[in-house]
Amino acid sequence: MTRTLFKLFTITFILIMLQISTVQASHPYNPERHIPSIHSSTDGESFCVDVKNTSRVTYTTAMNTLTTVLYNTDDGWDELNNGKISFVGHSSGQNCSDMTSTLLSIYKFRYYVLDNPEDFSGGTSAVIDCSTNCVKRYGPTSVSGHTHYDYGHAYLKHTAISTTTTHTINHETGHLLGLIDGDGTCTPTSIMHSVAYGCTTNPAWPTTADINSVIAESNKS
Amino acid sequence: MTRKKYFTLTIFAALVLLGVTVYGKGGLAHEGHESDDTHSEEYHSNFTNRATLTSNRDKITVCIEDYTQSTSNKALSEELKLKTNNIINEKVKKHIKWKNSGYSKEQIDIVEGCSFAPFLLDNGTAHPVYSGDMNKKLDRVISTASKEQLGIFIVDQSVVDKHFKNAPDRWSPEEMLCEHNECVEVTSGIYLTPDEVSGNEVNYLEKEILKRFGFEQGQLTSAQHDQIKKDELQKKAFLSKEG
Numbered sequence: 001m002t003r004t005l006f007k008l009f010t011i012t013f014i015l016i017m018l019q020i021s022t023v024q025a026s027h028p029y030n031p032e033r034h035i036p037s038i039h040s041s042t043d044g045e046s047f048c049v050d051v052k053n054t055s056r057v058t059y060t061t062a063m064n065t066l067t068t069v070l071y072n073t074d075d076g077w078d079e080l081n082n083g084k085i086s087f088v089g090h091s092s093g094q095n096c097s098d099m100t101s102t103l104l105s106i107y108k109f110r111y112y113v114l115d116n117p118e119d120f121s122g123g124t125s126a127v128i129d130c131s132t133n134c135v136k137r138y139g140p141t142s143v144s145g146h147t148h149y150d151y152g153h154a155y156l157k158h159t160a161i162s163t164t165t166t167h168t169i170n171h172e173t174g175h176l177l178g179l180i181d182g183d184g185t186c187t188p189t190s191i192m193h194s195v196a197y198g199c200t201t202n203p204a205w206p207t208t209a210d211i212n213s214v215i216a217e218s219n220k221s
Numbered sequence: 222m223t224r225k226k227y228f229t230l231t232i233f234a235a236l237v238l239l240g241v242t243v244y245g246k247g248g249l250a251h252e253g254h255e256s257d258d259t260h261s262e263e264y265h266s267n268f269t270n271r272a273t274l275t276s277n278r279d280k281i282t283v284c285i286e287d288y289t290q291s292t293s294n295k296a297l298s299e300e301l302k303l304k305t306n307n308i309i310n311e312k313v314k315k316h317i318k319w320k321n322s323g324y325s326k327e328q329i330d331i332v333e334g335c336s337f338a339p340f341l342l343d344n345g346t347a348h349p350v351y352s353g354d355m356n357k358k359l360d361r362v363i364s365t366a367s368k369e370q371l372g373i374f375i376v377d378q379s380v381v382d383k384h385f386k387n388a389p390d391r392w393s394p395e396e397m398l399c400e401h402n403e404c405v406e407v408t409s410g411i412y413l414t415p416d417e418v419s420g421n422e423v424n425y426l427e428k429e430i431l432k433r434f435g436f437e438q439g440q441l442t443s444a445q446h447d448q449i450k451k452d453e454l455q456k457k458a459f460l461s462k463e464g
Contacts, residue, residue, distance in 0.1 A: 088456050105445075
């Protein structure tokens, strides 16, 4: 009887540890909207950049900044989960909007650098907060309880390239990979829990919680 | 340790486990979590993880309408409706990916007449995705999604020539719903010419519909392959230079 109770206690204790680690280990990954290439080892996260709506950043500066951040395999999103997430930038020097439709359709991640993102909030009413940066998702398909989007657009204010570089690019890329913004809760520490959402710091790079969330989603079928 | 102490400890541990579980679920719910295996809705959001995409839809409605200037006739719409119905029943619902898709949990209705006009028929707009352009007129941002989730439009050849030259398919976003700093396509369109609807182009329609359900991906062209290789080589060069 004592042995049985001991076993029961041990199992319950292990379950507690597992539950606590689940709650604490990852940034919540909901409502699960992302580009499907994160599930694939063969399809890279191809991206292009467009600077036609800014006079303050050149194409070369924007592309160099993005590749420096997105190709960082030590601290960033790149080459996660044995290469299932692998960013590959356009190499022919064209803005997204200068490509033919055929070529452009390769690039599922698109970064638009803007002088005034608030001018591009969409529609006639300001229903999206694009005063600094925002994202749009296109081409939905429903896969076993979550939603894939063929294309993701990130709209970056020019300062995202010139001053707040690393945090903003990683934050908006976090959205395209499926992460949601913070809600004022600052634990766990996350690239999505920035000062704009009531936290004290803007992490420069995705945290362990962010990486764990994206890897877990990437492993779903 | 006595049996009584073990028993007390186990009960205590079980209560802690229950508390952690409830806390965890509450925390996730606070972050916008919703169950994906039920039809429960996010009380705070216009979005849902169901295949209907928005919480104001209780089924997937596909609408069909003829917007051609010259050949508009009811018979063509009826033909398209019939073909669409056959494709949904014979190809989509029998597809190997159907069972595990979110669509299998939803009722699909096909109706004639859409409550919204095709977005690309508005003067001055470009395709929101395939043009690569951006300005605020390139999206139709709405506050309440239409009941129809997919519109299949019969349009003049000139519309297709203008917006789908070199495009991989005939899809275009129709309605975007926004919350916080994110906008999401919740209504889609497929644009076809009268010739593609009538005659022997049923495979074209089938391919477009299967793509909208995520059951067909389309093949890369050799030019696309070449560009991807080129991009990958440049990345390798960048990384070897860096490190």
